[in-house]
Amino acid sequence: MTTAPRTLFDKIWESHLVDRQEDGTCLIYIDRHMVHEVTSPQAFEGLAMAGRKVHRPEQTLAVADHNVPTTDRSKGIADPESRTQVETLEANGKAFGIRVFSMDDMRQGVVHIVGPEQGFTLPGMTIVCGDSHTATHGAFGSLAFGIGTSEVEHVLATQTLVQAPAKNMLVRIDGKLPKGATAKDIVLKIIGTLGTAGGTGYVIEYAGEAIRNLSMEGRMTVCNMTIEAGARAGLIAPDETTFAYVKGRPMGPKDADFDKAVAYWKTLHTDPGAHFDATVVIDAATIVPQVTWGTSPEDVVEITGRVPDPKDARDEAKAKAMQRSLEYMGLTAGQPMEDVAIDRVFIGSCTNGRIEDLRAAASIAKGRTVAATVKAMVVPGSGLVKQQAEAEGLDKIFTAAGFEWREPGCSMCLAMNADKLSPGERCASTSNRNFEGRQGRGGRTHLVSPEIAAASAITGRLTDARKFQD
């Protein structure tokens, strides 16, 4: 018997089917579940009220990241609400038998950086978290997506989710990236091409030479922002780069199990001739460093480009949205992006808070000085990233240049802790969302790569980092 060619998504989906109802609704098994303090308290409360237990506590990992301070932690969390949330997570971990990486644990960090780092994230798995950037883990060829709190409760109680299968989209980046273009530029370009709703209803598989050539860190950056194109999950087929990253991770398979796992992981790729409901091909050569100008992640332009004109919008609704964005952002159509002066720089987040990102930013910062008008901060994605960076002397490079070197957490990506923009402040940020108020009420966000963020910190304006590269 021959089976029809299947996509990577189809393979993972089918291997996790517990039940399929007559109407097509599926019950899928969830291998890994991560929880953080913001979207889990109501789920644990729901369990307690119904007298339910956690079905497989060992398959859930908890870590506080959104509310944690990035400054000295010895005095705890000043904000009482933030403190309550973090304490509630710890208490729920104890009550339900779930592992928690506490704030003083070296392994603490942004949940999407911690999972891969620990080998909790592995190829071929289904991985969920009450957080839309769970898409990050798709970089390992695992089906990973964000869920709401009701679903968090459902996973805790049953280790499954009720889902309808997604449609398949292939995004292929052919050829080699030009010098100076990064994984962040790839994904910003994709979002600009698809639009912020372009991926709604799909799981996106990223393929092509430029994707293959990315490190695991780069692949995570691409998959991370899949949700910004509307798709809940992004996937990259596992390969030798993936296996090398996973090998030896504390929670990953060891010895014979590892070899057995790799043999299975090697089957996780889209078969030739498999059907995609949509295909988008981008020539890598056209990907130059990108920056967002507006308040939707689809509002991208080349760093060397200009603020677009609402008159050129695709329709009236978009023109209106663009006008609102321009007013919010304090920009004028036609203005060169590199003329835009900034007040703040944020380097970090689940998008760009990994070791390679810090290395890239440090390579620009080295021997240079942050502009007097700019307050710049670097927030490592986890305690282990911080440790590694310090071992390489990156912290010294940053602090010598005038950057603040902080403790790990989500920080100013969403400004739930004390790190936020004041009204009107403009920030070059390596995070993932430029929504109105995202980094603080009235704050203005430009999404960029770590290289551009560092270069902009130096000049005080949005700056093409290629100027600082040999």
Place this chain on the structure above:
Amino acid sequence: MDKFETLTGVAAPLPMINVDTDMIIPKQFLKTIKRTGLGKSLFFEMRYDEAGKEIPDFVLNRPAYRNAKVLVAGENFGCGSSREHAPWSILDFGIRCVIAPGFADIFYNNCFKNGILPIKLPQETCDKLMKAAENGANATFTVDLAAQEITTPDGEKVAFDVDPFRKHCLLNGLDDIGLTLVKKTKIDTYETARKTAQPWV
């Protein structure tokens, strides 16, 4: 979860595309460990000025829409984060139905878990409903889930699609976890088989 059968009420027009979850409920309200009490913070930054005073022009502050039960919005409503605080705040305000040309996947899914009906309709139909909603307090909509039909203020009927299983759960106010636990044997069987085939998982 409360059942959703029929809903009659004023519809508030919000003619914006890409209304994101940070707009629906900003981060400072995500620090709660409860599901309730978020209605007053719904659309916080559009609804209140920096001093915390109501912005009179914002639709939900206008007298006609203060008790709106339906929201009509633009394309890609609910994009952004997975925060269920977004539907919780909508529900707590008193809105139980959102109509738009498109929704972000996670938000759409979260609505059904909370007794909110998101209705996806073609752009032209939404434009018509948006116009009708602009008539304010006299513009009462009726949403009948069983019949899958919206009755507009001028009596016109608009049919809509909804997934049959989700419809069933909403009509009966069913608890998902309870339904899944009935299949516990299947889950156990799956786990046993997997343990053998993929011991590293």
